[in-house]
Amino acid sequence: MKKPQLLIGLVALVVLLAGPPFLKNYGIYLVSYWLVFVLANMGLNLTVGYAGQKSLGHAAFFGIGAYTVAIIMKAGFSFWLGLPVAAVGCFVIGLALGFPALRVQTIYLAFATLGFNTAVWLVMRNEEWLTGGTFGINNVARPGLFGLSLDSNLSYYYFVLGVTLLMGLLLWGLVRSPWGKAFTALRDNPIRAESLGVNIQAYTLLSFAIGAVYAGVAGALFASLVQFIEPAPFTVGASIMMYLMVVVGGPGYFFGPLLGSAVGVLLPEWLRFAQAWYLFVFGASVVVLMLWLPDGLLSIPDRIKARRLSREASAARAAAAKSIGAAA
Amino acid sequence: MTDFLQLFLSGLATGSIYAVAALGFTLLWQASGTINFAQGEFVMLPAFIMLGFNAIGAPLVVSFVLTCGVAVLVLGWGFKRGIADPLLRFGMMPIVVATIGLAIAMRSGVRAGFSAEAHPFPSLFADKLFNIAGVTVTLADIGTLALSLMLVLGTQAFLAKTVTGRAMQAVAQNTDSATVLGINVPRMIFYTFAVNALLACAAALLVTPTYLAKFDMGESLGNKAFFAAIIGGFNNSRGALLGGLIVGVCENLAAAYISPTYKDAVALVIFMLVILFKPQGLLGKKAERKV
Amino acid sequence: MNAPLLKVDGLKKSYGAILAVSGVSFEVMPGEIFGVIGPNGSGKTTMFNSVLGQITPDAGSIELNGRNITGLSPLQLNQRGVGRTFQTLQVFGKMTVRDNLIVAAQEHKGSMWSRMFAPGDSGLGAKADALIDQFRIRHVADKKAGELSYGQQKLVDIAMAFMSEPDLVLLDEPCAGVNPSLVGGISTLLKDLNKAGGNDGAKHRSFIVIEHNMDFVMDLCHRIMVMVEGTVMAIGTPAEIRGNKQVLDAYLGS
Numbered sequence: 001m002k003k004p005q006l007l008i009g010l011v012a013l014v015v016l017l018a019g020p021p022f023l024k025n026y027g028i029y030l031v032s033y034w035l036v037f038v039l040a041n042m043g044l045n046l047t048v049g050y051a052g053q054k055s056l057g058h059a060a061f062f063g064i065g066a067y068t069v070a071i072i073m074k075a076g077f078s079f080w081l082g083l084p085v086a087a088v089g090c091f092v093i094g095l096a097l098g099f100p101a102l103r104v105q106t107i108y109l110a111f112a113t114l115g116f117n118t119a120v121w122l123v124m125r126n127e128e129w130l131t132g133g134t135f136g137i138n139n140v141a142r143p144g145l146f147g148l149s150l151d152s153n154l155s156y157y158y159f160v161l162g163v164t165l166l167m168g169l170l171l172w173g174l175v176r177s178p179w180g181k182a183f184t185a186l187r188d189n190p191i192r193a194e195s196l197g198v199n200i201q202a203y204t205l206l207s208f209a210i211g212a213v214y215a216g217v218a219g220a221l222f223a224s225l226v227q228f229i230e231p232a233p234f235t236v237g238a239s240i241m242m243y244l245m246v247v248v249g250g251p252g253y254f255f256g257p258l259l260g261s262a263v264g265v266l267l268p269e270w271l272r273f274a275q276a277w278y279l280f281v282f283g284a285s286v287v288v289l290m291l292w293l294p295d296g297l298l299s300i301p302d303r304i305k306a307r308r309l310s311r312e313a314s315a316a317r318a319a320a321a322k323s324i325g326a327a328a
Numbered sequence: 329m330t331d332f333l334q335l336f337l338s339g340l341a342t343g344s345i346y347a348v349a350a351l352g353f354t355l356l357w358q359a360s361g362t363i364n365f366a367q368g369e370f371v372m373l374p375a376f377i378m379l380g381f382n383a384i385g386a387p388l389v390v391s392f393v394l395t396c397g398v399a400v401l402v403l404g405w406g407f408k409r410g411i412a413d414p415l416l417r418f419g420m421m422p423i424v425v426a427t428i429g430l431a432i433a434m435r436s437g438v439r440a441g442f443s444a445e446a447h448p449f450p451s452l453f454a455d456k457l458f459n460i461a462g463v464t465v466t467l468a469d470i471g472t473l474a475l476s477l478m479l480v481l482g483t484q485a486f487l488a489k490t491v492t493g494r495a496m497q498a499v500a501q502n503t504d505s506a507t508v509l510g511i512n513v514p515r516m517i518f519y520t521f522a523v524n525a526l527l528a529c530a531a532a533l534l535v536t537p538t539y540l541a542k543f544d545m546g547e548s549l550g551n552k553a554f555f556a557a558i559i560g561g562f563n564n565s566r567g568a569l570l571g572g573l574i575v576g577v578c579e580n581l582a583a584a585y586i587s588p589t590y591k592d593a594v595a596l597v598i599f600m601l602v603i604l605f606k607p608q609g610l611l612g613k614k615a616e617r618k619v
Numbered sequence: 620m621n622a623p624l625l626k627v628d629g630l631k632k633s634y635g636a637i638l639a640v641s642g643v644s645f646e647v648m649p650g651e652i653f654g655v656i657g658p659n660g661s662g663k664t665t666m667f668n669s670v671l672g673q674i675t676p677d678a679g680s681i682e683l684n685g686r687n688i689t690g691l692s693p694l695q696l697n698q699r700g701v702g703r704t705f706q707t708l709q710v711f712g713k714m715t716v717r718d719n720l721i722v723a724a725q726e727h728k729g730s731m732w733s734r735m736f737a738p739g740d741s742g743l744g745a746k747a748d749a750l751i752d753q754f755r756i757r758h759v760a761d762k763k764a765g766e767l768s769y770g771q772q773k774l775v776d777i778a779m780a781f782m783s784e785p786d787l788v789l790l791d792e793p794c795a796g797v798n799p800s801l802v803g804g805i806s807t808l809l810k811d812l813n814k815a816g817g818n819d820g821a822k823h824r825s826f827i828v829i830e831h832n833m834d835f836v837m838d839l840c841h842r843i844m845v846m847v848e849g850t851v852m853a854i855g856t857p858a859e860i861r862g863n864k865q866v867l868d869a870y871l872g873s
Contacts, residue, residue, distance in 0.1 A: 054420075100607070106420070107363070108607045111558050115603035118596045125593075178734040178741045181722040185711055192709040195671070197697040197726035197783060240365070240428055247425045279436035286429025291414055294422035 028153040034265045039164045041257035043214025049251030051207035052187025054110040057117035058242045061090045061212040063234030065219025070137040070229040079143035086220040094212025098205035124231040136230030250296025259297045333463045335580045341469040343576015344476030348531045349553035350568035352524035358500040359520035366431035368550020375532040375541045404525035439543035451537035555599040561612025624649045630679035639665040641849045650823030654840035662849040702785035706792045712765025720747040724782035750778045790828045
């Protein structure tokens with residue numbers, strides 16, 4: 001990791017660890033909410049940003065994770081059973097969703113993932129015996145950890161932070177390993193990748209499966225955070241917002257989801273001062289942001305570097321031209 | 329039986345409006361690779377602009393014509409130059425997200441800047457009923473269906489039979505070859521955006537009397553148009569018509585025979601079934617995996 | 620007499636009514652550089668893509684080391700020691716040159732699961748550096764491949780095909796669009812790479828080269844096959860081909 005990145009990372013870590021006790025209860029809840037989305041979007045960033053797939057159904061996995069924990073806890077079992085079941089379940093379903101990706105391309109894959117999200121949402125809404133239908137499942141409790149209660153907003157925040165950091169480290173390791181290059185090869189040139197021995201089918205399936213696990217774990221955390229689960233946060237609209245968060249942050253940049261989720265989750269809150277116009281400002285900001293930075297917020301350093309390099313090249317060319325002119 | 333026919337016919341009418349919106353959406357994708365997540369809002373805005381012209385005294389048809397002009401300028405040229413042109417070369421992601429932002433901005437802008445209420449909208453058609461072979465149909469239904477069909481078939485005829493239309497098709501199929509053949513590609517793409525804007529205005533004129541003009545009317549309509557386009561076949565203009573009609577009819581039948589709460593779910597279910605069994609759409613051509 | 624490394628027999632492929640390849644048969648010996656020439660539309664690329672698993676032939680068989688490989692996928696062929704370059708440049712533009720080379724061979728090291736825990740360069744750093752030096756692109760090794768000049772990208776493209784030390788490499792117009800001053804360099808590189816061993820150190824690598832640059836082909840190849848309208852017109856040494864009247868009339872001119 002380059003030095004400036006490491007430094008920013010450390011500062012961010014310190015802020016995340018030491019900051020929240022100074023916030024009001026709602027502020028702590030909000031930061032937890034943001035972190036949950038960071039976790040979910042890390043998964044989507046892998047699928048869409050690193051592996052170049054089209055996934056507009058990520059909220060479905062988020063919902064599957066949340067409902068799994070809610071249903072299991074309602075049946076009397078522990079959160080600590082619900083969490084791994086959610087993770088494994090999402091992995092398997094994510095693999096299954098990857099199969100259409102092998103047969104259909106780009107825009108049609110996007111539609112297939114939308115269809116999947118739709119199907120899952122319909123089940124959530126209609127199967128009252130399982131999910132409580134539109135009434136949802138309420139009173140989802142917060143777990144206890146080694147005898148410590150995580151009921152308070154602050155303690156639950158540290159729990160969410162811990163899980164996010166752990167999974168973030170795992171993802172970092174994965175992306176730095178040969179798998180990272182394989183995913184990038186799959187994204188940038190699947191035909192060449194295949195002719196070099198990259199098993200693009202396996203990596204495609206895994207990019208969906210691993211991304212789904214991240215959303216599932218995030219959903220499990222979400223369930224005990226908001227403590228009331230209903231179908232509304234898991235619609236196609238929610239998937240589209242998650243996609244927006246990943247693209248705005250910068251697809252394929254590791255810390256993209258941090259910024260993107262901040263834009264998606266925290267920015268609307270901060271804009272509340274604009275009252276009736278806050279959503280308009282948000283929407284307009286997204287448009288302006290895309291026009292200015294189509295590769296996302298984290299592409300700023302790369303663009304500055306590219307501009308500097310091209311200025312140096314122009315200067316070198318001008319100097320060379322001058323010396324030729326002088327010699328003539 | 330007469331109930332069924334009644335539902336069927338009014339479903340066709342509603343569906344034909346979805347088809348008009350879906351057609352514009354499909355053309356935009358074919359000609360320029362633009363996925364317009366704000367298509368529903370492109371129908372909502374003209375509805376309000378027409379109301380505006382109407383309020384200052386212009387009769388409905390005049391308002392419509394004036395609005396068409398504004399729409400071509402803003403939703404056609406403005407959208408193309410301001411958003412589509414700068415972003416298309418970066419792949420699908422930025423333009424998808426930009427149109428999502430645009431949809432949010434348009435919706436909230438109208439809500440905050442104009443009104444959050446639902447406004448009544450004058451209908452083109454008088455309030456008459458007809459009785460054909462025991463089935464009761466409104467003039468509005470027949471008129472809407474007729475006008476929409478004319479629009480869709482007319483647009484397709486324009487694309488297939490006129491020189492400009494064929495040039496637009498050439499651009500949609502192969503931009504590089506079209507350039508080499510001397511076709512003014514940017515202008516043809518602009519025409520496509522303009523056609524989309526006009527179709528959206530027409531959809532607004534036909535749908536708003538029933539739906540009422542409200543800032544969020546575009547959400548549901550945009551979704552239905554999107555699904556209709558995919559169900560019919562995203563790379564085929566005729567698909568938009570078929571998809572729209574299927575969604576319109578099935579919605580009506582489901583609302584009556586199953587339950588009104590299922591109305592919105594119907595488009596979703598058909599969409600899912602099509603994606604599972606024929607992902608390229610009912611009339612679409614299979615997109616081969618390119619070597 | 621050695622057994623052939625590659626044996627193609629009776630290859631046929633049609634696209635609708637067009638018979639692109641009809642009854643093509645040839646053999647490539649171990650260590651041989653085998654050229655394929657012919658006018659555009661003679662079926663060279665179709666034949667190439669059939670051998671490489673990119674398309675499935677309608678009829679005929681392809682054997683590598685005596686084992687049938689007809690209809691296998693590009694992935695499976697690469698695992699069996701077949702490499703290729705592409706006519707249109709196919710490098711990974713957003714990765715550095717060095718990473719391009721590493722990814723070109725990393726899937727041959729260990730299993731998918733062991734690679735999850737392997738270091739980022741899979742231990743291929745030294746080999747990548749060796750190829751970078753051999754191809755003389757050290758000065759651009761850390762730049763993104765998409766930022767290089769066309770000629771430099773072409774060298775990266777060719778180097779990538781050799782990272783996994785394949786026994787058989789198919790080169791699709793390696794000189795296309797390349798500055799004439801670079802062509803000689805590519806020829807020397809290919810001759811050196813041909814003499815280096817395949818995975819079984821005793822054999823040398825075999826190449827199949829499609830090219831239109833006649834001087835390049837005549838200088839580089841041990842044998843040349845001439846394809847015209849989907850069939851084989853002649854196979855022979857460069858001298859034999861140059862002296863073949865049929866070939867001269869159909870393709871080379873006087």
